[in-house]
Amino acid sequence: MQFKKATTSRSKKQGYELRQLKDLNELGGSLKVKNLENVIGKDEAVESKLYLKSRLKELAFEWSSENGMDAMDILEGLRPPPQLSKLRIKGYRSDTYPGWLLERSYFENLESFELSNCSLLEGLPPDTELLRNCSRLRINFVPNLKELSNLPAGLTDLSIDWCPLLMFINELGQHDLRENIIIKADDLASKLTLMWEVDSGKKVRSILSKDYSSLKQLMTLMMDDDISKHLQIIESGLEEREDKV
Secondary structure (H helix, E strand, O other): OEEEEOOEEEEHHHOOOHHHHOOOOOOOEEEEEEOHHHOOOHHHHHOOOHHHOOOEEEEEEEOOOOOOOOHHHHHHHOOOOOOOOEEEEEOOOOOOOOHHHOOOOOOOOOOEEEEEOOOOOOOOOOOHHHHOOOOEEEEEOOOOOOEEOOOOOOOOEEEEEOOOOOOEEOOHHHOOOOOOEEEOOOOHHHHHHHHHHOOOOHHHHHHHHHHHHHHHHHHOOOOOHHHHHHHHHHHHHHHHHHHHO
């Protein structure tokens, strides 16, 4: 277990455990809690009483490996203060969110939300009210993510990296994201989604053009129905955009 506040690091091997956060209610700024795979269970997580630390503004939870403990129970016990403005969850191994991420009015002013290496999650927390004040969203290596159908109304900054199953980004046109979409996914589906769901300009079109060139080169080496199909889809999409310019 490691706690990181500014430049201070503490590990469980040195005798530091979650319960030692219990009475530090004046803790402010940012806090990173690492190596959560070492937590024995929900009871140990609850002892941290993070929800009482109202001066905390940024909080990060990180698992660095898998173990036999229920990650959802542990995250449930690590209920953060509702005054939080930035939350990052990394290495979470559950397909279910903890209860506090399902409470629509839990956070008062959460402005930034990030999921990283959460291999079992298939979407964002279902209630849009939870992230109602969120303007920045980062999703990195969430391989089972299939759709983003409940984006925050005030979202202005969206980054998606390696979400190969992502097919739908609904209502994206309602957000002012034209200059702030960053998509690094190596999958075609996510790129095509952005192409058709929002007019994000030359940036997305350039990405698709590169894919088109790469796939065309592959076709000279092998005959593949899937590659041929993707080529046709991209080509028609690019032609459609050309007609509208």
